[in-house]
Amino acid sequence: MTASDVKIQVDNVYKIFGNRPDDAMAELHAGARKADVLQKTGCIVGLNGIDFSVRSGETFVIMGLSGSGKSTLIRHFNRLIEPTAGRILVDGRNIMDMNPKDLLAFRRTSISMVFQRFGLLPHQTVLENTICGPILQGVSRREAVALGMEQLELVGLKGFESRFPRQLSGGMQQRVGLARALATQADVLLMDEAFSALDPLIKSDMQEQLKDIQARLKKTIIFITHDLDEALHLGDRIAILKDGELRQVGTGAEILFHPADDYVERFVRKVDLSRALSAYGAFTKVPVLTQAEAVADRTAALLREHPAVIVAQGAEMRVLTSSEPDRAKRVASIDVAATLGESFPFLAGDDAVVVIDSGAPAGILTREMAFKALSRLAQGVCSKAPPRGPADAICA
């Protein structure tokens, strides 16, 4: 990571709740633990020497259970909560040094936030809620409305702009929250358990939508969650927070396969591996022929060396296998970046699916390959694939 990549740097941040923060800090520096500090000074240690940096354009997930300090931490980035000690640099600028005027400008233009229970104004329409950021920025109403409509369309709420928040479902309300955050056009997006209040199906829809939007807009996202699956699914990197201390910062694969301590290990034990590994780590490359090239002699020769041959005609894929050399079977295809879990529905019906890399067919994934990859991972033994999906990184 070069210095220019760093968007946000958190530098030794402490947060003490209570009346004697100085005494508590002295105790901490003397090596006291959280419980000792509480007993001696009556102060609660919210955050204890937090240190990490977030890269530009990255989705950085902070994960922890309730009481871990994650909601406290995210409120430090826009100074809804002031730290007791430490610095937070955004674009190299220490936000603790900002005077009230600078802070207002910073909140209006550089950083926006999505809340767990949405935080929408109940007495204003969806559109009014969406344009609250631009209006506070001082943008003219016409421009703000245009901007707001654009964001509402982006999150799929076109046509709902004159409804009121209570008339929408939870998922739709949170999409308003997302549109409101995007409408400020800030680079940094804070998401405080943004999808935790939604039911599971809506939650996964929202995750996909966020990934879509992120692929287009390349914001720097700090995402808080208590759900490890969500963290692995969304996060480029993940930080695990426990009792106000960072236990580990790393990619999903590092967290999964090299847990830094017992706590993290206990945490990751229950994770669904099929969602952590992409098809890239499991599939096998096979020759690809066009319909015209697929003459019997040639395919027979190829099948002696390869488990299968793909016959591609336009968007339609057929697979010839050594067990059925005469009949090309039509199969589904998945992207190489898709998780193994996404291939399961197809593999339940067919023996194999075609794996697409950069828009072209590259190889096949069979049930056997998928199982093998998962068992390798479960044992912590790595395949030889280069880093690609979250879990593949470890297999170098």
Add this chain to the structure above:
Amino acid sequence: MADNFPELVDTRGLRFAIDDGFSWIVANYGDTLERLLGPLLKLLGAMEAFLQWLPWYVTIAGIALLTYSASRSMRMTGAAVVMLFFIGAVGLWNDAMATVALMLAATVVAVVVGIPLGILMARSDWLRSVALPLLNIMQTLPIFVYLIPFVMLFGPGKIPAILATVFFAIPPVIRLTDLGIRQVDAEVVEAIVAFGATPGQKLLKVQIPLALPTIMAGINQTTMMALSMVVIASMIGAGGLGYQVLQGIQRLEVSRGLVAGIAIVFLAVIFDRIAQSYGRRAQKHLASGE
């Protein structure tokens, strides 16, 4: 016979000191205070003159319109008209208008002073811890105790009547403004701050609109308390319906007291219904967003 409670401390000295101190204030600042409150008296006089000048049918039509626009109920509107007719028919129209003017003036002052105080209280836990016991005392002190210092300061008349009424009626609006603002969903407030709202924008765009139903309930209570105090204040020269009741007591005329009492109840019902309906509509607006 049991023993009397022993006289441990001689309180006469203390009471004399308080009385003398207050007399000193009256002697030295009474005129200044009276001059300062001149505009209030003018406001009250103008309101009273206006309400009594207005033809009775215009007043009734106006109040009917107000009732209907708040409640959207023909029944309630019809009831208000009948009650006002009764007041006029028994010859208490001018007295009733004097009472309404005094009540409205006191309510306006209480709201104008009380809402900002409530807002300050919501912002400072320290101020709240000081103000709450004071408000409790103000609400539990016997009504008559308020009358004494104001009569001493200004002599009998409308100014002490209106001031005593304001003092008596102001606690609910302060209390409920504070409560309403404190009850606003913390995440909504946090959201608007996160998007860069100044404290003033936070107050005007989020806190007051969302606290409005509660504030309206406070205004409603204040109105009712002002009305009850206005009746008592007739003892110190406020006039109006209360004066009729007072005369009923002095002359032992049951009918006079009863009729004036019914007129007061009718006014209370009408204003309570109007204020409550407005409060309910504000609540509904927030709940459904319509």
